[in-house]
Amino acid sequence: MDARTIIFYLLAATVIGGGLMAVTSRKIFRSAVFLLFSLIGIAGFYFFLDQEFIAAVQVVVYVGGIVVLILFSIFLTHGSGEDMKKPALGRAVFSALAAAIGCVLTMYLISEHTFQGSGKPALEPSAGNIGAQMLSVTEYGFILPFEVVSMLLLAAMIGCIVIAIKVKVPEQKVMPKIKEETEPVELEVVEELKTEEV
Amino acid sequence: MSLFLEISFSAMANGLHNWLAGSISNATLVSVTEMAIAGVSLLLFLVPLCFFLGYMERKVAAFMQIRLGPNRVGPKGTLQIVADTVKLLFKEGLTPNASDKFLFNLAPIIVVVTSMLAMAPIAFAKNFQIWDINIGVLYVSAISSLAVIGILMAGWSSYNKYSLLGAMRSGAQIVSYELSVGLSLISIVILTGSLRMSDIVASQADGWWIIKGHIPVIISFVIFLIASTAEINRAPFDLAEAEQELTAGFHTEYSGMKFAMFLLAEYINLFIVSAIAATLFLGGWMPFHLGNWSFFNNVMDYIPGSLWFMGKTFLIIFIIMQFRWTFPRLRVDQLLTLEWKYLLPISMVNVIIVTMMAIFGWHL
Numbered sequence: 001m002d003a004r005t006i007i008f009y010l011l012a013a014t015v016i017g018g019g020l021m022a023v024t025s026r027k028i029f030r031s032a033v034f035l036l037f038s039l040i041g042i043a044g045f046y047f048f049l050d051q052e053f054i055a056a057v058q059v060v061v062y063v064g065g066i067v068v069l070i071l072f073s074i075f076l077t078h079g080s081g082e083d084m085k086k087p088a089l090g091r092a093v094f095s096a097l098a099a100a101i102g103c104v105l106t107m108y109l110i111s112e113h114t115f116q117g118s119g120k121p122a123l124e125p126s127a128g129n130i131g132a133q134m135l136s137v138t139e140y141g142f143i144l145p146f147e148v149v150s151m152l153l154l155a156a157m158i159g160c161i162v163i164a165i166k167v168k169v170p171e172q173k174v175m176p177k178i179k180e181e182t183e184p185v186e187l188e189v190v191e192e193l194k195t196e197e198v
Numbered sequence: 199m200s201l202f203l204e205i206s207f208s209a210m211a212n213g214l215h216n217w218l219a220g221s222i223s224n225a226t227l228v229s230v231t232e233m234a235i236a237g238v239s240l241l242l243f244l245v246p247l248c249f250f251l252g253y254m255e256r257k258v259a260a261f262m263q264i265r266l267g268p269n270r271v272g273p274k275g276t277l278q279i280v281a282d283t284v285k286l287l288f289k290e291g292l293t294p295n296a297s298d299k300f301l302f303n304l305a306p307i308i309v310v311v312t313s314m315l316a317m318a319p320i321a322f323a324k325n326f327q328i329w330d331i332n333i334g335v336l337y338v339s340a341i342s343s344l345a346v347i348g349i350l351m352a353g354w355s356s357y358n359k360y361s362l363l364g365a366m367r368s369g370a371q372i373v374s375y376e377l378s379v380g381l382s383l384i385s386i387v388i389l390t391g392s393l394r395m396s397d398i399v400a401s402q403a404d405g406w407w408i409i410k411g412h413i414p415v416i417i418s419f420v421i422f423l424i425a426s427t428a429e430i431n432r433a434p435f436d437l438a439e440a441e442q443e444l445t446a447g448f449h450t451e452y453s454g455m456k457f458a459m460f461l462l463a464e465y466i467n468l469f470i471v472s473a474i475a476a477t478l479f480l481g482g483w484m485p486f487h488l489g490n491w492s493f494f495n496n497v498m499d500y501i502p503g504s505l506w507f508m509g510k511t512f513l514i515i516f517i518i519m520q521f522r523w524t525f526p527r528l529r530v531d532q533l534l535t536l537e538w539k540y541l542l543p544i545s546m547v548n549v550i551i552v553t554m555m556a557i558f559g560w561h562l
Contacts, residue, residue: 003226056340064343
């Protein structure tokens with residue numbers, strides 16, 4: 001049993017243990033923290049495979065982005081500090097069954113599948129190589145997924161802005177600073193509201 | 199010249215490695231021992247460093263306010279921070295009754311561990327860094343995005359409204375200012391073409407980027423200083439622990455050594471931010487070189503790289519400490535306006551200009 005095996009099992013225990021604790025914990029904030037450990041364990045696997053770039057991206061996206069987002073939503077949810085109710089026995093049994101069947105199916109597929117190496121020499125994962133591959137249009141280039149993901153993110157961003165746009169209500173007119181910053185279009189809205197009140 | 203090279207840190211590290219490799223036959227055991235040595239020496243470096251930064255903070259504050267600062271305990275008040283540490287050691291580590299005790303105790307550990315992890319790729323001298331990872335800059339920004347989790351955890355588990363509000367403010371602040379920090383780091387990465395710390399330092403052998411990169415790099419340096427001061431929650435961006443309104447923010451309920459761990463992490467983060475700025479913009483351990491003036495460059499080479507690195511780092515720490523006593527605290531809306539309406543658009547345009555500079559070779 002060499003050091004690599006020990007590290008592998010430690011990481012695997014972190015990932016699986018964190019995942020199990022995340023779904024079984026009665027406190028929702030703790031669940032999010034255990035999910036964090038699980039995701040960090042996966043980043044650890046990428047470091048273990050010498051893919052530092054993917055590992056850092058895993059930490060930035062999942063830990064720095066998604067878990068923080070989850071924590072913020074927990075902060076803003078009413079009554080999220082209380083312990084969650086125990087689920088009914090029937091539901092618990094069927095969830096466990098679904099999880100077990102999914103696990104067995106995945107393991108069966110992985111054990112049946114024969115993985116073939118590409119045979120090509122591995123590229124050095126330097127920033128320059130990663131950037132070139134990301135924007136490359138050749139056979140193993142990633143320009144299409146890159147552009148699709150950027151379109152998706154752009155659409156999400158525009159959606160966020162549309163949701164977050166505020167229509168100014170008359171009460172806010174007492175603050176002079178906001179009045180200055182109001183766009184001409186929104187000023188019209190304010191005036192409309194005022195006439196309606198009159 | 200040769201004398202300096204022989205007693206350099208990298209020679210010491212190599213000597214230690216060779217001695218360990220000679221005396222221990224198992225290669226795994228050698229690397230485990232080296233990891234332990236690196237960790238212990240990092241701790242032995244960080245704790246006195248934080249003592250010194252605590253003393254320096256008081257003295258800089260006194261200097262800015264034309265008073266003496268600590269001057270009773272020890273010569274010139276140098277032992278003041280030791281007295282403070284002893285006080286913190288003897289204090290009871292209180293845990294609020296209604297708090298989530300597991301997370302309450304975990305939060306300070308996470309904050310300190312993430313700060314220490316971010317020390318790994320920092321180059322202290324030539325060939326002397328813990329881990330010369332090929333994505334050094336990205337690694338540091340990834341790890342520093344972890345710190346916010348510890349702060350949110352501390353705020354939530356304290357079961358206190360001030361803690362919760364402080365944690366939310368801190369979270370919003372760190373998440374927003376991360377963007378500007380990232381973009382200003384990217385401008386140097388574009389000019390260097392590498393994320394590796396040693397490559398970035400090596401690219402500044404004929405002049406530091408702040409000199410070679412003209413005004414765009416100076417702009418990104420200033421943005422980095424502002425945004426990273428916000429990211430480490432220091433004044434004037436200390437809304438998360440604004441004493442007058444939130445008592446102490448996310449660490450209101452912490453006392454004794456758990457509070458000391460937050461303090462330790464704050465000083466380590468201050469050092470990391472300054473070290474990153476010194477490495478990327480001011481050349482790290484690289485001496486001050488000017489183009490082809492070989493005589494001048496040779497004279498500068500006589501000063502050891504570690505001294506250059508520490509000198510630059512402490513210069514930036516001094517600047518960030520001066521911010522604290524120069525600017526009043528920002529309101530939440532001013533904070534968000536500064537980031538989203540000024541810093542982020544400026545740094546986006548700046549990145550485009552820097553990219554053009556890199557493509558057309560306009561830098562020196």
